[in-house]
Amino acid sequence: MKLKSSVSNLKEVMDILSSITNEAKLEFDVDGLKVRAIDSARIAMVDLFVPKESFISYETDEKVEVSVELDKIKSVLRLASQSDDLSLTISGSKMKFSLGNLTKTISTLDTFVNSPKLPTVDPKNYVVIRKADLDKGLRAATDVRDSIKFTIEDKRFEASSKSESEEVNLVIDNENLIEIRNQEKASSSYPLDYLSKIIRAISFAETLKIAFNNDYPLVMEFNFSNRDGVKVARFLLAPRIE
Amino acid sequence: MFPYCSSCKAKKNLCGLGYCPIIKNLKTKVIQIKKVTGQEDTDTPPGIFVGNHGYPDVLAGPTALFDPEAFDYGKERFGMPIEDVIALNSNIYRTASKVNIRRPDDKFKEYILESASSTRSFEISFQADRFSMHGPDSGDFFDTPVGSTAFVSNLRVTGNPKIPRLVDYVHEDRYLKSSEALFKLYREGFQPEYLQNILAGGLIGLENQRRMVPTRWSITATDDILFKQMKDEILHFPWISEIEQFNMEYVGNSFQVVLLPGPFTFEMLEQWNRGSLWGGGSVSVDYENTEGRKTYASNITGAYYAARLSVARYLKYIGRQASIIVVRTIGSEYHSPLGVWVIRSSVQEAMKRRSFKYGSIDQFIREAELGISNAKTLSWTLNNFRKQTRLVDFQ
Numbered sequence: 001m002k003l004k005s006s007v008s009n010l011k012e013v014m015d016i017l018s019s020i021t022n023e024a025k026l027e028f029d030v031d032g033l034k035v036r037a038i039d040s041a042r043i044a045m046v047d048l049f050v051p052k053e054s055f056i057s058y059e060t061d062e063k064v065e066v067s068v069e070l071d072k073i074k075s076v077l078r079l080a081s082q083s084d085d086l087s088l089t090i091s092g093s094k095m096k097f098s099l100g101n102l103t104k105t106i107s108t109l110d111t112f113v114n115s116p117k118l119p120t121v122d123p124k125n126y127v128v129i130r131k132a133d134l135d136k137g138l139r140a141a142t143d144v145r146d147s148i149k150f151t152i153e154d155k156r157f158e159a160s161s162k163s164e165s166e167e168v169n170l171v172i173d174n175e176n177l178i179e180i181r182n183q184e185k186a187s188s189s190y191p192l193d194y195l196s197k198i199i200r201a202i203s204f205a206e207t208l209k210i211a212f213n214n215d216y217p218l219v220m221e222f223n224f225s226n227r228d229g230v231k232v233a234r235f236l237l238a239p240r241i242e
Numbered sequence: 243m244f245p246y247c248s249s250c251k252a253k254k255n256l257c258g259l260g261y262c263p264i265i266k267n268l269k270t271k272v273i274q275i276k277k278v279t280g281q282e283d284t285d286t287p288p289g290i291f292v293g294n295h296g297y298p299d300v301l302a303g304p305t306a307l308f309d310p311e312a313f314d315y316g317k318e319r320f321g322m323p324i325e326d327v328i329a330l331n332s333n334i335y336r337t338a339s340k341v342n343i344r345r346p347d348d349k350f351k352e353y354i355l356e357s358a359s360s361t362r363s364f365e366i367s368f369q370a371d372r373f374s375m376h377g378p379d380s381g382d383f384f385d386t387p388v389g390s391t392a393f394v395s396n397l398r399v400t401g402n403p404k405i406p407r408l409v410d411y412v413h414e415d416r417y418l419k420s421s422e423a424l425f426k427l428y429r430e431g432f433q434p435e436y437l438q439n440i441l442a443g444g445l446i447g448l449e450n451q452r453r454m455v456p457t458r459w460s461i462t463a464t465d466d467i468l469f470k471q472m473k474d475e476i477l478h479f480p481w482i483s484e485i486e487q488f489n490m491e492y493v494g495n496s497f498q499v500v501l502l503p504g505p506f507t508f509e510m511l512e513q514w515n516r517g518s519l520w521g522g523g524s525v526s527v528d529y530e531n532t533e534g535r536k537t538y539a540s541n542i543t544g545a546y547y548a549a550r551l552s553v554a555r556y557l558k559y560i561g562r563q564a565s566i567i568v569v570r571t572i573g574s575e576y577h578s579p580l581g582v583w584v585i586r587s588s589v590q591e592a593m594k595r596r597s598f599k600y601g602s603i604d605q606f607i608r609e610a611e612l613g614i615s616n617a618k619t620l621s622w623t624l625n626n627f628r629k630q631t632r633l634v635d636f637q
Contacts, residue, residue, distance in 0.1 A: 040477055040532055041505040042632040119636040147629075191630060193531075217636055238631045 137170035248523025294456035365401030420447030490592030494575025517574025571613035
């Protein structure tokens with residue numbers, strides 16, 4: 001298996017995955033890279049696919065699976081600047097990275113990390129909002145409580161957090177929403193630290209699709225990376241029942 | 243006694259007096275009033291004490307015995323009545339020489355190595371120029387109740403220390419990190435109470451990073467380092483399957499250790515009741531999630547790290563992970579501090595006992611008896627456990 005990629009492309013994949021885990025199984029399939037990872041508490045999951053078109057080159061005859069410590073790959077990426085290109089060759093349990101005249105080889109994990117099963121969720125309501133808006137809401141809620149409540153009602157989206165002494169409310173009305181589907185009033189709370197971390201890890205997407213029902217897992221979809229090929233990642237988060 | 247004594251524990255000067263009246267009173271009551279002056283030949287138990295006052299120029303040296311005849315090195319303190327432990331502790335005092343933590347001279351280094359790592363008592367000799375009942379680091383009394391100090395010169399080792407071969411080996415290895423050296427020794431059966439002396443003496447680690455560590459910090463640092471060496475492995479273990487509770491009581495300290503099926507997290511709740519060393523106080527809480535903590539557990543302090551290590555040791559032994567809650571209440575029997583080994587040993591002993599098992603979280607909430615009456619509503623872990631769903635619940 002051999003590929004060539006921009007550093008920023010791989011970096012974003014690693015940032016997104018490492019926001020929930022430090023170990024993941026990377027599946028280099030004939031049509032592209034697939035990763036599904038879950039955090040150790042089984043509260044959050046990332047499911048992403050990078051089609052082979054988004055790499056500068058991508059060659060494999062068969063599916064190659066490697067389990068890795070993400071920090072090791074990130075330490076290689078730190079050696080490069082964002083605009084550099086990087087080649088990766090996988091043979092057996094070795095991943096060899098080439099950055100210009102520098103090569104670094106890392107070992108994969110001996111034991112396979114299991115790919116988690118995707119929960120069967122089908123949220124009926126969603127909004128598409130600007131990432132910057134959500135980010136603002138999350139930051140405002142940080143000191144208030146360790147969870148945040150999302151509500152879709154009357155064609156608007158609300159993110160709120162309340163403690164005994166403080167309360168924050170972010171309201172985004174119909175005009176400022178890029179898209180909305182509001183079949184019924186939906187309201188559900190989520191652990192804030194998980195949300196803050198994934199939002200910080202997403203660098204390219206400007207908008208996010210957030211879907212949920214009452215007390216139901218959150219499904220957040222976003223495009224990532226700015227090269228060719230449609231790359232959609234999904235982030236799932238289990239609710240907190242308050 | 244002030245209402246905030248239990249959150250200060252002689253360390254934060256919350257009363258503004260500049261010294262701790264409880265510790266002062268305690269010392270005059272329980273410590274032998276005996277002074278050592280002039281030329282002295284005695285035994286080191288063995289052990290060392292490194293002060294933190296004036297860091298990095300501190301007062302450090304081997305500990306010494308008032309009465310070597312009355313001391314038995316191999317005797318296990320855990321399980322003794324509190325009076326016996328106090329008697330044993332009050333036989334020990336510090337010898338202090340001024341030393342820079344990075345640049346002790348070669349002779350002194352050798353004495354520190356011998357007194358920190360020997361597995362039997364041996365004779366030392368020195369000139370005691372001055373003797374102080376209180377010593378310069380009075381807050382340390384709580385972690386290691388060795389308070390009185392002889393300011394010495396002409397320190398010499400005159401007896402025969404016995405240094406374990408493996409300790410000598412990691413001491414000689416200039417390329418082994420101190421955290422790895424400590425864990426290597428721990429795996430071979432050396433106890434944290436012994437290892438904290440090795441760390442305090444600056445005897446291990448990468449050559450250019452070696453330095454002495456004040457005893458007060460080395461105790462918690464040892465507990466923290468050993469825990470972190472085990473944590474990664476624990477995070478890979480499967481969850482326990484049932485809610486379990488272990489109980490233990492020792493010298494007025496009562497512990498309940500609760501294990502919940504889930505990822506490794508740790509929380510400790512502590513309450514000092516009326517009549518205990520620090521008097522009645524509110525409940526102190528510290529906790530950490532799976533990622534671990536980045537700041538010092540300043541509400542519970544050293545006891546947090548000691549309890550966490552003992553629970554981790556158990557999880558590693560059974561090959562499971564769990565979300566942990568430790569509840570500690572301190573009653574009037576604990577009128578004098580014995581050191582954090584009380585917590586480390588008690589929790590370790592608790593995990594050897596038979597546990598209570600609960601079929602459901604509702605049963606636990608209804609039936610579990612915890613020393614702190616509102617622990618179930620205060621606990622971050624329990625709140626999380628009851629409210630936070632998991633993706634597997636939606637499959």
